[in-house]
Amino acid sequence: MVGRAHVTRTKWWAVPTLRNMNHQYEILLALGVLSPMISFWVLVLFGPKMGKPLAGWFGVIMGMGVPLALATYVLVGWCGHVQSGTAAALTADAFRLNWATIGTIPITVGVKLDSLTVAMYFMVTFIAFWIFFFSVGYMSGHSDEVAGQSKYHRFFAYLSLFGFSMLGLVISSNLLFLFIFWELVGLCSYLLIGFYFDKLFASTAAIKAFVTNRVGDFGFLIGLMLVYFQLGTLDLDEAATRFAEQASMGTGIFASHFTMFGWSLATIMGVGLFCGAMGKSAQFPLHVWLPDAMAGPTPVSALIHAATMVAAGVYLVARVFRLMTPEALMFIAMIGCLTLTLMALVAVVQVDIKKCLAYSTLSQLGYMIFGMGCGAWIAALFHLITHAFFKAMLFLCSGQVIEGCHHEQDMRKMGGLRKKMPFTCWTFFVGVLAISGAGVAGLEVAHTKFGLGGFFSKDEILAVAYARAFEWDYEKHQDHGGHNGHASLDHTGVPIVRLASDPTGDDAHAASATHGGGMAAIFENTPPLPKWMFWLALITAYVTPFYMMRAWWLTFMGKPRDQHVHDHAHESPLMYVPLVVLAMGTFISSYFLFRPLIADAAPAATTAALVLATDGNLHTPAISAAHHWLVFGVGCAFIVGFAIAIGIYSRGLGVAERIKRTAGPIHTLLEHKYYFDEFYGLVCVKGCLVVAKICRFVDTWIIDLVVNIAASATERFAAFSGLIIDNHGVDGVVNGVAKTSMDFAGVVRAPQTGRIRHYVLFAAGVAAIVLLVVVWVGLESTGGATATVSAIPQ
Amino acid sequence: MLTIGLTHYLVVAAVLFCAGVFVMMTKRNAIGILIGVELVLNSTGVNLIAFDRYVGQGRVDGQIMALFVIVLAAAEAALAVGICINVYKNLATVDVDSARDLRG
Numbered sequence A: 001m002v003g004r005a006h007v008t009r010t011k012w013w014a015v016p017t018l019r020n021m022n023h024q025y026e027i028l029l030a031l032g033v034l035s036p037m038i039s040f041w042v043l044v045l046f047g048p049k050m051g052k053p054l055a056g057w058f059g060v061i062m063g064m065g066v067p068l069a070l071a072t073y074v075l076v077g078w079c080g081h082v083q084s085g086t087a088a089a090l091t092a093d094a095f096r097l098n099w100a101t102i103g104t105i106p107i108t109v110g111v112k113l114d115s116l117t118v119a120m121y122f123m124v125t126f127i128a129f130w131i132f133f134f135s136v137g138y139m140s141g142h143s144d145e146v147a148g149q150s151k152y153h154r155f156f157a158y159l160s161l162f163g164f165s166m167l168g169l170v171i172s173s174n175l176l177f178l179f180i181f182w183e184l185v186g187l188c189s190y191l192l193i194g195f196y197f198d199k200l201f202a203s204t205a206a207i208k209a210f211v212t213n214r215v216g217d218f219g220f221l222i223g224l225m226l227v228y229f230q231l232g233t234l235d236l237d238e239a240a241t242r243f244a245e246q247a248s249m250g251t252g253i254f255a256s257h258f259t260m261f262g263w264s265l266a267t268i269m270g271v272g273l274f275c276g277a278m279g280k281s282a283q284f285p286l287h288v289w290l291p292d293a294m295a296g297p298t299p300v301s302a303l304i305h306a307a308t309m310v311a312a313g314v315y316l317v318a319r320v321f322r323l324m325t326p327e328a329l330m331f332i333a334m335i336g337c338l339t340l341t342l343m344a345l346v347a348v349v350q351v352d353i354k355k356c357l358a359y360s361t362l363s364q365l366g367y368m369i370f371g372m373g374c375g376a377w378i379a380a381l382f383h384l385i386t387h388a389f390f391k392a393m394l395f396l397c398s399g400q401v402i403e404g405c406h407h408e409q410d411m412r413k414m415g416g417l418r419k420k421m422p423f424t425c426w427t428f429f430v431g432v433l434a435i436s437g438a439g440v441a442g443l444e445v446a447h448t449k450f451g452l453g454g455f456f457s458k459d460e461i462l463a464v465a466y467a468r469a470f471e472w473d474y475e476k477h478q479d480h481g482g483h484n485g486h487a488s489l490d491h492t493g494v495p496i497v498r499l500a501s502d503p504t505g506d507d508a509h510a511a512s513a514t515h516g517g518g519m520a521a522i523f524e525n526t527p528p529l530p531k532w533m534f535w536l537a538l539i540t541a542y543v544t545p546f547y548m549m550r551a552w553w554l555t556f557m558g559k560p561r562d563q564h565v566h567d568h569a570h571e572s573p574l575m576y577v578p579l580v581v582l583a584m585g586t587f588i589s590s591y592f593l594f595r596p597l598i599a600d601a602a603p604a605a606t607t608a609a610l611v612l613a614t615d616g617n618l619h620t621p622a623i624s625a626a627h628h629w630l631v632f633g634v635g636c637a638f639i640v641g642f643a644i645a646i647g648i649y650s651r652g653l654g655v656a657e658r659i660k661r662t663a664g665p666i667h668t669l670l671e672h673k674y675y676f677d678e679f680y681g682l683v684c685v686k687g688c689l690v691v692a693k694i695c696r697f698v699d700t701w702i703i704d705l706v707v708n709i710a711a712s713a714t715e716r717f718a719a720f721s722g723l724i725i726d727n728h729g730v731d732g733v734v735n736g737v738a739k740t741s742m743d744f745a746g747v748v749r750a751p752q753t754g755r756i757r758h759y760v761l762f763a764a765g766v767a768a769i770v771l772l773v774v775v776w777v778g779l780e781s782t783g784g785a786t787a788t789v790s791a792i793p794q
Numbered sequence B: 001m002l003t004i005g006l007t008h009y010l011v012v013a014a015v016l017f018c019a020g021v022f023v024m025m026t027k028r029n030a031i032g033i034l035i036g037v038e039l040v041l042n043s044t045g046v047n048l049i050a051f052d053r054y055v056g057q058g059r060v061d062g063q064i065m066a067l068f069v070i071v072l073a074a075a076e077a078a079l080a081v082g083i084c085i086n087v088y089k090n091l092a093t094v095d096v097d098s099a100r101d102l103r104g
Helices: A024-050 A054-082 A086-090 A114-139 A152-171 A173-193 A200-231 A236-249 A267-281 A290-297 A298-307 A311-320 A327-347 A351-372 A377-404 A422-436 A455-471 A510-524 A533-557 A563-568 A572-589 A596-606 A621-626 A627-633 A637-647 A652-663 A666-672 A673-749 A756-781 A787-789 B006-026 B030-054 B061-090
Strands: A096-102 A105-110 A439-445 A447-449
Touching: A024 A054, A024 A114, A024 A152, A024 A311, A024 A377, A054 A086, A054 A114, A054 A152, A054 A666, A105 A596, A114 A152, A114 A298, A114 A377, A114 A563, A114 A572, A114 A596, A152 A173, A152 A298, A152 A311, A152 A439, A173 A200, A173 A236, A173 A267, A173 A290, A173 A298, A173 A311, A200 A236, A200 A267, A200 A290, A267 A311, A290 A298, A290 A351, A298 A311, A298 A351, A298 A377, A311 A351, A311 A377, A327 A351, A327 A533, A327 A666, A327 A673, A351 A377, A351 A455, A351 A533, A377 A422, A377 A455, A377 A572, A377 A596, A422 A455, A422 A533, A422 A572, A447 A455, A455 A533, A455 A572, A455 A627, A533 A627, A627 A637, A666 A673, A756 B006, A756 B030, B006 B030, B030 B061
Parallel strands: none
Antiparallel strands: A096 A105, A439 A447
């Protein structure tokens, strides 16, 4: 970085000089997220016109080439900052924008800029780039089979969308946006698993993946809601600080007395957030979707279901680690332990090469989650990164094998392929070494140890697990002045585990001072890890090399078991480059770059007192001296596993068949994956159907009954109203009025007889009456009849 | 000896009047009705002369009015006969009961 200060010519693309630009890393990372989105839209809109090779290369360059370039630039710059110590300032000052306000709680969009982000971002772009590259060649032969629709550009469109979602997830600083990208990643997984949607098993596998993910997301949402309501914010850093405050003051989430299964509300929050990881990273009860997801094309399996998407769950746990209580972490460790053991056992009996790798992925994810639960934050993430490299490579190799054997995936029909496909064979072997944790235990030359992949990462997890199980002494040590949180001492007085916020290991004062009373007070009561968890993890470290070597041996060594398959086998040189690059990546990631970056991110990201990290890794001299058996027991596990596998399979399948017959029921149980699919099918699927039938019953007989009664009542009322009231009532009145008028008219008309004699009669009669009346009244008024008569003159 | 006073003449006139009205009411023949009309008019003439003789002091107004009544009666009878002739032309009969077209 020093030399760059002298550069005077400004490069044309750096017109606002990037070096001095504020928030340059955030902007570059965000651009890297946008680039695959642009690629997606272009491929969706113009893909069919772009045609076969162009669509693929566009996807490669725009979808992952640009992000990789940006990631490399950011990585280089960031490492410089880490070395010069300015990284923390950049993290604290990272870009945040007030986006919206829900109720009274603001949602801030931003890029979480720390070493873990940079490391993950680089890993994702690097592996994705080479897988995109691999797909250009691989999918050109594999994408004409989908009915009717065109295919090739669609694959790269989906891959680009996935790239966008995954990178967005990695840089999210806010749980809301993390969740949004989380769901998007799940959607892309659905689209890509179901890429061959005309095949029923592919589309059902896609649905299974999505639904299982959603089940996990149910718990995730509960956790999110608890974060939102109790902590009042969705920003990761703020949530962590508030969690620590509430823990120390006993307010907020810690003030509630609500318990479920003996878990406090804070634990429920942590477990809820972990449920999302259970779904996405396919942990124990929700693991059923990952083996079926192998129905998708091989690059999809490599990218999504080995390296990146399933790692998102572990990444989530890493990000929300500061919101976990010890009970939540214990739950996480238990689930991780169960997963790693059970899945490794199932992998032993798999005959399909991709399924074997799938169960291996499940088991390694279990290791990562187990590591997180034990508090080995650094080790778990380190294992994630090394695993991503070698698992992607293993899947690509398996893709080559399947392709070369003309779509034969059953390992029992392979054998002796090393002569036909030597390149694939030996890169696969490198992957097997990496996953088995192969290395020279106990040997250190010039501060470097010789080993590959899991030798460093998995063994570190086991070391931390051992420390948590056997050496966890959580009482206060008098000689340290009663500081809590400082985990334990070995018998020589050398701390083998220390707080991750305390990289130098000597100043425990500062550590407890920064934590305050509350967090440490909670975590000082953290129980040790149950010993059975450690033993299971250790035993599985022996099983892993066994099934991986078994897979390799059955595929590549020995005599060919199916001549037809063997004759057809071939390698295609186009695919060499990604495999080589990933093999180199496995090697490099084991030694350089990643672990220091993660270790740098650890203190800030894990202010919980419960994060433990060994000093470097298991194989430091002090530790080796103290725990010889552990070093060799773990470091040499791969030799034992390999030996057993080679011993059983060296002469073909005969010995294995005999073992299978003797261990019949166990084998059947493993072969059927503990009958989980049948169980879920019965309970969940048929349960849903039963509920649906009940609902239909209610709908038809109860709700429709009410509606029908209402309808017929209305109908009757209408009839009543119409026929009776209207016809008889209203019309009756009207007719009555008319009839009365007519009758009256008739009466009035009656005298008009037309006969003159009648008229004369009426006139004379009325006249007589009137005359009588007048005379009578007149006579009354003038004194009577007699007086008038007598007045008549004679 | 019975002294003939005003009352006796009024009674005669009244009887004539009633007879005339009765004839008007009951006769079906149009000419018969006209005869009744004559009777009524003549009764008024008798009435007028009686009042003139007994109430008018030497004046002859009553008798002049009676002459007017006779002339009017003659004119009216001529007009009425004209109407009857028209009725006969239209209906071929002088029966008033058959002229019922203006009934209600």
